[in-house]
Amino acid sequence: MSLEYHNLMEEIVLMNVDSIMEASGVCCCDACKSDVIAYTLNHLPPHYVATNKGRLMVKLQNCELQARADVVAAISEAVHLVADSPRHDRA
Numbered sequence: 001m002s003l004e005y006h007n008l009m010e011e012i013v014l015m016n017v018d019s020i021m022e023a024s025g026v027c028c029c030d031a032c033k034s035d036v037i038a039y040t041l042n043h044l045p046p047h048y049v050a051t052n053k054g055r056l057m058v059k060l061q062n063c064e065l066q067a068r069a070d071v072v073a074a075i076s077e078a079v080h081l082v083a084d085s086p087r088h089d090r091a
Contacts, residue, residue, distance in 0.1 A: 008047040013040050020075045026083040039078035
């Protein structure tokens, strides 16, 4: 039997990071995006589930509704921190 589990918070962050970064007008290169995602996930509680694909989607939708404000705030904080200290030269 194989173990199956998934952090729903990762999916929620990935669904929102592009729009928040673009709206903020910051660099959206892969390095900056990766830094924003990593920082955000390290500052949000994980939401792990072990379920089939159908239940996973329902839980994802429920979790997204409940956690959206926290996710947006955490991504916004990460965007500003990464923009202030990018891993590359500023354009």
